[in-house]
Amino acid sequence: MKKRVILLLLFTILITTTSCSAKEQNRYSAQFLELFNTVTEIVGYSDSKEDFSVFSQLIYDNLEEYHQLYDKYNEYEGIHNIKTINDNAGIKPVKVDQRIIDLLLYSKNIYELSDGRVNIAMGSVLEIWHDYREEGINNPESAKLPPMEQLEEANLHTDIDKLIIDEMDSTVYLSDKYMKLDVGAIAKGYATEQVCKIAEDNGYKNFLISVGGNVRAIGKKGPKKELWSVGIQNPDRYSEQKSLFTLEITDLSLVASGDYERYYTVDGKRYHHIINPTTLMPSEYFTSVSVICKDSGLADALSTTIFNMSFEEGKAFIESLDDVEALWVFQDGKLIYTENFEDLLKK
Template structure:
């Protein structure tokens, strides 16, 4: 998550849109789409149906404003007036307990619980390692001829300070303390999906909310009760889908090596770092998760990206989720129930 940009709201009827009847026979609903460029350093799109453009605008703006609150709370790069956020924790919680919003406490507890269930493959305490890769990637993108990997000794030293138990939470006082001064939090593998899940719980039914690679419906299409159609990108071609799938009550989250990467000596290095090796995982091109909870799906997409299929399937079974893996050679693999959602 990076510096908040100027809000851009693009609101229009989708191409070819006409009035569509609702389940009750109401022919007054029309389909609208709003796009924001202010949240979680990615594109947010809200699709829904309303009787008027003003009605939809109000709904979309309310969802944006709630997501913006989560964006600011979970930001690790920027400060905001009157807010103690994740950056505040990294900057000061090793000195003294920092009082934070309950939504931060809830995210940290959620993340610690998932850590215990995902073989430690999603660790919000590995910020010191991830920051070395982030800085190397930013430098490499800015100056490709000087692109370099993070220093191996620095990575090893940083890896000695990623114990998730160093995050000490006092729920009664609403504070967070880092018992290891060199531990840094990075919630990027969970925060976006978690925030989407929280917002969707209170959002009106019949919307499709997409924040980057996190897509969450709040129920079927209201005009006819049909499922939404969501595309899964081909890692080799941003203009093509490998599949389109039907969803009504399942979140769709994809992690891929094509989203954020840089190149060193002709070799691409993406942003999904295996906590065991401290280097980018190299099993898959992408992993797509279907799961009711967008926060769980976000974490699973990262965890499965760093695991072989058999290990990943065990995690899916534990969370009653489905997955599609795209192998390095382009082969596509599926969990047992995934193909039932593919649009034929």
């Protein structure tokens, strides 16, 4: 029997009383911990615990495949992934799964859309920041910033045009031997979107998934077909108010980028993980931004994009797109959102 890898499966049952003909509706939730180095949560309605377990396993299995393909740190038997591509930079093309080709092509489009503010070819720069951040977290007393000259040298190897994709042969080649891919700004949201499509193709039409806060709502909830309620996290971890807003959504994604999760402190100042490609330093415009649109991959990319823009630039950029809303949380706690954002607020 296939091993069940879901670490925690929580069940609650809601029995509806809307009409004498309505059958019992069961609300189930599942949670697993390790994929994309974050917590994934699923909520859905099913006739039985067994049926929901099949659904949860479908989500897990497919998300695990995307996790392994897009992993830049670890190797997996029989899989050529992002790490394999990086390891072969300047050496040879690597034959890869179509799902990697699709992500990289999508990422090139995002690079153009964001005017370079989301660049998956920045791995050499981001790796330096990652190493200094990890050292700073593990040894706070000796935490320091990476030298700018080191970052500038690494930035010479971030030309996305040196990412060579051969769709006919399904190969990827980095022509600069010092170049590294880092798909962290896109991969989680992109994978969430693809897995939700797989679930829909398998007949699941009403569920909610959160992959490390990348929220995707499909259909509606319960026998009354209500909208899904999702909260926007307050970036101030010391506040008693855990959510800034609660939205009611269907067939939409909510993704936030912020400075309050992956960071370390140097001389009393916090340095987070979202690096501005222009300055090579963590962006300081906002504490967090949130984006709401249909596609989770796009929402993920857009949240990073506008986090790396001034408010005036970001607002104009978001307003140039169709069916996209955004919320900006400034360093002083001020909140500004797009024109139709209020339409999504829970009444």
